[in-house]
Amino acid sequence: MDSNYTICRGDAALDVSELKTLYRDVFQQEDVAELADILFHHAPGLPPENWLLAREKNTNALAAACVLIPWTWEMEGVAIKVGEQGLVGTLDEHRKKGLMRGLNDALRQIMLDEGYLLGVIQGIPGFYHNFGYYYSVPLNNHIDAPFHIMPDELEGSPWTFAPATKEDIPFLLEEDERYRSYYSISVKRDRAVWDYLLTHSKNTEYGSDYFITKHSKTGQRFYCRIPGQGFGSGLIVSEVSIDISPDAFMALLVFAKKLARERDKPYLRFDLHNDSPAGNMAIAMGAKKGYPYAWQISIPDKVAFLRGIASVLEKRLAGSCFKGFSGVYRLEMFAENADLVWSRGVLEEVRPGTTEECPLTFCLNQDLFPLLALGHRTWRELQHTRPDIFPAAQHVRPFDYLARDQSAPMTDVLFPKTKSWVYERY
CATH class of the missing domain: 3.40.630.30 (Gcn5-related N-acetyltransferase (GNAT))
Incomplete structure (x- = not known):
């Protein structure tokens, strides 16, 4: 981000008219400015601190802004803390200065610090994947x-x-x-x-x-x-x-x-x-x-997310041929991995994976994790266009290991394709 700018959070002294002026100039629509005003004053559970502002250091002028809108989603009976990145806007004269990168970095840190398991956007295509958001739950049908x-x-x-x-x-x-x-x-x-x-x-x-x-x-x-x-x-x-x-x-x-x-x-x-x-x-x-x-979704802490849905995973395991399973199932995401430690069908621990060999290993690139974990696609459907999702025995283990590998059916059980739909909250 350009060093002439700083990112800060809103507070009780934030002048909402300043936000309205920004959005009016960015979007050339009064509707967006009025939405910002009403969200600021009336949206339940939305504190002033959830507004993120990019300001010029010399003038303190507002150059860009967005808001973290808190939601509660539910995954098969488990409440999920979700933050939507909304009302994202940068004035023309301040674009190409890295302000969106700065706002997104700040937003991600807030989500990590405050226990948000998912970050979501209803945004335009071809942009937010740059910040780790991927299409993962259906949205806006015709x-x-x-x-x-x-x-x-x-x-x-x-x-x-x-x-x-x-x-x-x-x-x-x-x-x-x-x-x-x-x-x-x-x-x-x-x-x-x-x-x-x-x-x-x-x-x-x-x-x-x-x-x-x-x-x-x-x-x-x-x-x-x-x-x-x-x-x-x-x-x-x-x-x-x-x-x-x-x-x-x-x-x-x-x-x-x-x-x-x-x-x-x-x-x-x-x-x-x-x-x-x-x-x-x-x-x-x-x-x-x-x-x-589809909703574009980021999972800022994959291990924390898997811990958060432990009861969902246990229920799926209990209804399968792996009922009562004990052992370690690894999600190898190349730059990072996660070990799910099971004991008699109970998910006792989810931890960052170690360097030790894990017989039950499933590989996928990090950007595919939301699509798999949220049930948007099966791993086999994803593999049609992305060969970098596979049971380890398929590509990186000795051939005779393939017949004994159970990571593919285990992945089918833990992360099946599901039916999801999210109504609006504002």
Whole structure:
């Protein structure tokens, strides 16, 4: 980074108008400036210290900034502390000075110091891999549903729709529990997050309408989220109750179609996992299957992450042919490695690997670790384009060792391909 600049953290005295001016000049959009203002004042769990600032040393002028937005994700019942790098911006006259490198180095150190297991970005392609972020969890899908596949009316439908209010938060929290049980990786939103979503978030570019649909006779309820803005020209439906019934989903289609026409939207776009129940129903009716983007994810401390998901790994092992396994399984990542020490099916320790020979060794380059560890791809799928992921016996051990090597099936058990989807928290 250019020596004429310094990186610092925000504090209680930080003038948010300074941030707004920066973002207004960088993005040429008032929406981004207002989002910064609302996040600064109202986002739950976001302290001023999470704003990172790059300033000129001589003038103290703000040249670049970003924010570490705290999330809680869940991996098969285990809470994961996550930090999102958001609102990244540098003024034109300060670019190519290494400021993004400086901000990212500072961000990484904060994540290490404060126990963040994952760093995530919803950012542009072709840039953040320079800072150790790799596509690892699906994001932002386009299941496009044309109007002709859905009816205009449902005569005698018992389903009614009403905007969600803060009084509905207990129900929405229950809906979130059902959603999390369906996916390997998901977001965990508490009452404070839902309060923010139903109030302050509505005044940002992420603002959404939430609707509760209720059966007039049985009282059964489901919900959906319809953002005001997003990619594409269709009306976006970005959350739907994970257990929505087929008749309630049909009522939702009719409701959303009417809303789309009122807002001059030419089709419905379901921003959902292709294999979600609502996504499956839409595709079965004739909607186009989507090809989602992905979260770019960094794992700043791989050993700490593996320790954090120990119970997930133990559960997977217990349901496999390796039940009760004792021994050491090594992830050899060339520049570093991690030893998982097992005793009768219990993951007793995860530690940096030693130089000693480990019979059960699986090799992969560091950039592939998030994709494997988070279940985005199997190692065999990754191997189609990246031969640098392999059981050690395949390339670096004597040939007769291959028949005895169990690192491939062990890797299949510990790091299978899974189904994940993360809803927004702001």
